[in-house]
Amino acid sequence: MKIPIDWLNEFIDIKSNADEIARGLTMGGIETHVEKSAAIDPEIITAKILNIEKHPNADKLSLCDVTDGKNTYKVVCGAPNIKTGAVIPFARVGVKVGGIKIKKSKIRGYESDGMLCSEKELGVGDDHSGIWLLPDNLPAGISVNTYLSASESVEIEPTINRGDALSIFGIARELSAIYNIPLKKCIQNYETNIGNIFPVEVLEKKSCDRYVCRVIEDVKIGSSTEYIRKRLESVGVRSVNNAVDITNFLLLSYGQPMHAFDLDKISGKIIVRNALKGEKILALDGKEYVLEDWMLVIADEKKPIAIAGVIGGKDTSVTEKTKRILLEVASFDPISIRKTSRRLAINTESSARFIRGIDYSNILNISKIACDMISEICSGKVVPEAVDIAAGQRTAPEINVNISKVNSILGSDITVNEAKQIMDRLSFSYKGNASSGDFTVVPPSYRNDLLSEIDIVEELARIYGYEKIPCASGVKYMPDIKSDRADEFTDKARDIAVSFGFLETISYNFISESDAENLDMCGNLLKVANPLSCECSFLTPSLLPMVISNANRNFSRGLRDLKLFEIGKGFGKEEITLFSGCMAGFSDVWWKKKNEDTDFYTVSGFVSAFLSELGIKKHIFTASVCKIYDNGESADIKVAGRKIGHFGLLSRSISNLFGIKNERLYVFEIELEPLLKFSVRGKKYIPVAKFPYIERDISFEVPDEFSAAEISESIRSAGKPLLQFLELSDCYTGEQIKEGSRSLSFRMRFQSGEKTLTDADADASVKSVMDELVRRFSVAFR
Template identity: 30%
Template sequence: MKFSLSWLRDYLDFSVSLEELCATLNRIGLEVEGVDDPSKRLSGLRTALIKEATRHPDADRLQLCRVDGGTGFEDVQVVCGAPNARSGLHVIFAPPGTYIPGSDITIKAGKIRGQASGGMLCSLKELGLGEESNGIAELPEEAPIGADYVRYAKLDDPVIDIAITPNRGDALSVRGIARDLAAAGIGTLKPYVPAKVERHGESSIKWHIDHPACSYVTGTLIHGVTNGPSPAWLKRRLESVGVRPQSALVDVTNYLMIALGRPLHVFDAQKLKGKCLTLTHAARETFRALDGQDYVLGTQDLVIVDENGVQSLAGIIGGEHSAVDDMTTDVFLESAFFDAVQIALTGRRLGVQTDARYRFERGIDPAFVKEGLEAATALILELCGGIATEVTEAGQVPQWQRRAGLRFERLKSFGGLEVSARDAVASLEKLGFEVLEQTEEKAVFSVPSWRNDIASGQSLDQARSLSKEQAEMAAVHVADVEAEVDLIEEILRLRGLDAVPAVPLPQTTMVPAAALTPQQARNGALRRLCASRGMMETIGFSFVSDQDAALFDDVTESERLLNPIATDLNQLRPTPLINLLSALKRNIAHGFGVAGEASFFELGPCFGQKGAHLVLAGVRGGTTARAPGHAAIEPSWIDAKADLIAALESISISESSLNTTADAPAYYHPGRSGQLRQGPKKILGRFGELHPRVARHFGRTGSVAIFELLVDDIPLSKTKRKAPPILSALQPVRRDFAFLAGKEVTIQDVIRAVRGVDRKLIEDVRLFDIFEGGSLPEGYRSLGIEVVLQPQGESLKEVQLEAFSQAVEEAVKKATGATLRR
């Protein structure tokens, strides 16, 4: 929101400095984003006269201008290349030492092509005041010589730019800002005097409402207007805040929208057909707006139509067909109250951003609809002439009356600042709140119509109908607690939130609580583990294309996005592997990683039949670096399984408690994948190589190792003190066993049978060899199992080892039918 200092003075009588004014704005929550002071930016410029202009002797496109720039610069030669430089022209002269903001240069006296030049003649573009580029600026003949150009052009008017939070629609007007400043002690708010308009006859155009998003609309027909350029004062006002003047009729609506916060629209009445304008639903037609763009409207969009069709996208932008121009003589002026949510939804869907939409979707004053129409009508009659008809209207002014209660002791107990009851009431009254009831302990206020951000308990009519006992109860137990909180905030911000003393929270224990929850600690451990194994963490979108998602899961409508940010991000992802595989493809294609090898992981959400759940996923692709005696190799399912087991062990789940089954999802390689389980049903994770069909979809022809850890399916380990490890002084003993087993026998069953022989003595059991063919019977394979024994009290004797070997042989044969190879 931009406004000039002179514009603010129309509504606020003050004498403080610009610096104090900006400090107050920051204090009361209207943050100053910038101040543009042309008097400082354009200091040193003078009005001047070109007394004589002759051709440069050594350059065809340059002229030697003798310039009269006033005292000290009565006769200065300036070399100028502008085609419009000529004798008798009044210009803008920059003496040596003047900074030119548009060109970012400081003028110096010197020579140009051998001729002395003691300054510069400026264009508006070079000064940052416009887009004129056909030559130097031409001033009127009555312009004085040697005057300060900033003062002459009335540019000595600083423009303040403030940031408005979405809840403060009332501050999107110069008068609203003036009201806040007056309440904060900066000057006195000037009373608003409603416009008085002399009207003649009824309007031939009536209103009809057929859409719930419009509750009240007014209009007036003005005959015999003369449209044309706005007066200089109005142009300067609009230009100072970055609004381009167009014509008097359009400029009036823009001026009052900024000054009073009241969006308006003016139609060329002669371009309208019929005797009624209707606010209704759009019908999927195409609408050409004032910006020259065509918009396809939806059935929920609110539009203003006549017998020819849509003439305005209500509350957002008018139509090109009914726009006013220099030939306009009759206009119909509209002022209405529209639903903020409806305006926001339509504007967002169509991508239309206008100043009117910006105000409507943040909330405007519902009680100022008709007054705003009167103000605009009066100004149009003043600038353009004409005769106004009686106001035509439809609907009713919405019930904006609300109440809010305040307990004065809450200013200290909740707000943290000592404020007397009298001062608190005075502050709210300056903001427009009216006292309904007041005692020593509490007060009930009516909320002004322009403050739609203030929550309310009961309506004003309900507040007045309460009995004394009910009123006291309502003030203590406010129906809507936010109402009291909002009033406290208003009182505090006028004094500055920095004035509230800092109070430490009460210390409930000498031992601080853990900085991380158990879930956060576990997630951190998983991230560190993957990083330590050479994988790079990524953070991907939770949205993917439905084509990619279909490769990993059945695509359902429940995970389809109705309003995706991009067409290829229209589905909630079933697994983070989709993002990781896309990253793998891009990085290997660009040569990132060592010798074409790359590995990534992500700990993030995915979505499916179980809803949202957390998954740790990782991928490895490419080839390892070549080395003497070692060929480059691709990652395999063994690498993926090692990553998954390492991740599980980092969160205190040992490999010995896991079972491996060969039933991974269909996007895994059917013969090189598996799932890790605890018990027969509980799946903790998956590992393996990516299915070749899916790999080709992501541009990979070699093997890609992947794994997924279902983090949310793993219960948190109980936090208990760990017993110190028992470190034996004796050497471990290793024994190898080769079992002849049918192919239907799983390795997991063999390992489980061996481990169950003596859990205290056995340190580790692992598979080290699988052999098929040769002299082995058909349908059988040899499984090499290494067993590590760790004696504790004494060294194992040969007899004990023989007994242990016999027990292993019997246990495996009983559990799986496999026999020991002799």
């Protein structure tokens, strides 16, 4: 949540700057960082409009006299919201606005000595309907940057238990405790008469333990006041109308969600109930939601009019035609709201607060503040009574605290008096003798997360100051952490890919139905019960959809040379760990030699080197029948007879489906778990051979049905133990080679570690190889 410092100062007079506030809150347990204001040209200054005259030659232009405190300037302006006495941003001649230098110019016959600026023109907001009106008390002639720096903000990220911190007042209250500074204003306790001013029935009291509603009549709905509109804009909330803006303003100010209904659009009475299965509601975001029978709704006698604690309905929303408002201020069960919010994928400011818990005891007081504001700003008449239906009074827990035990847990030396002062600053009440060091405390109503003694210990520690608690000397316990070989193997795969120049990507393990159809994966899909979006409807059995999408994203940004990989889970009949990636463009870019395009052999070379570095001694490539690849440029990867992956050139039809129009993209995918048992750990030293080697070449015709990998494996097996090196040196088809066959040439290197080989030794090994080739593949030697 964004906390503007000037808004915060309405509740507490704090002199610290944004950086100091962020540090104090973070050390107090609420993660906070400073949000820097947009920087504009320092020469853009504040100026005051002294006089406005109508332009003689243009109906929509005005002639303005503005002053910077020293000089007066004539400026031609067409903004509809300018007024005498207003303080505005002023760019004099020579100053840059949006990269454009302001020049002295004539507009319809009259010279303009500068420019009055809107928020959008300065890049500090989206409003360009008129000139940016600054606070009237700003002096003329100061840099607008000075004003912006004075309106700094901090961004807080409270944990799930700190619902009390999700408001301006809540953060002011927190800073009051941290810095021991009194609050300037608090929530008062108002006397309110309870009456049956509108029929309300709460059927689900477990999910709604308090429901307050108020009625305001004869309202005039229109634009918000400048003050409220600016406050909402400062935290990124869009202004709707004066009544709705008041509810949003108070939610941000005090952390209490509320909702305004158009009372005349409600049929009969309000009913707080669970939805009927399949019941529908058109929400304020313009979407229609189908409800489950466990979801809490606010309904009238005909239909749901709001999803309780999450979002209101469009049919009963407050508009310019609204004359009577029913104001709802309630307390809903956090678990119920969280389940509904997640199932419907709706995250709102209201649901964020109900999920964390709100201040049950101040609901009626906040409703009074809201009614007073609506009465004043919307000219409404508040019905004095309120409906207040409570399931039962909440009782705050009574927690025993022993200061000696606190110090034992923390390793601190907090005195009883220090502990009492801290709890006074946190608004705790006491039972028993607080000065004894062993007493009972009752947390304030807004701290519904404090339930046990250890919670109080934490509160004392964070306000006392973690930096004051001495560190323990020495490590008293060292857990026995055993390394996981599977994790080590995955890390090694990652390191190998990086060493080959690949960049790692990280994606969600979800896939859309259309992407699954594109890659022929529909038979293995596991549907997600509560997807974030239709693009995340299924758990993915493969990482290739994400790899291809990431490649396309890079292509669309002009990046042609790609080496990307990703390690993640695939989900099918079982969960598997996958190593997937892609290559495109130039395989290696170097100024000293001609760049070469990535091709099938580039990818096969990487895959072979990758497996070798993982300690896989033997693998073969066989022709792949995977439909996503182009024929002739793909292969399956096999280790010990088992297929563990595949690679190849993505077919043009698949590329087009993913939006890749012109690029040739090679992809690969390898299962890592099966490789683990074949991986040889460590490396063995082999001394350099002392004896020379003998080379022999063989060439033969072989039917196309047999792969070079199969033939190579047979040659290696038959050539043992002297065959030390084997290389496919040529592959030929054409004249003199019969149809359905091809000619292969292999170079073999024979060597012994014990003696110098003779020709007879080498010839014997060659004969063994040739005999095996004839037996297995019916080759014809050339």
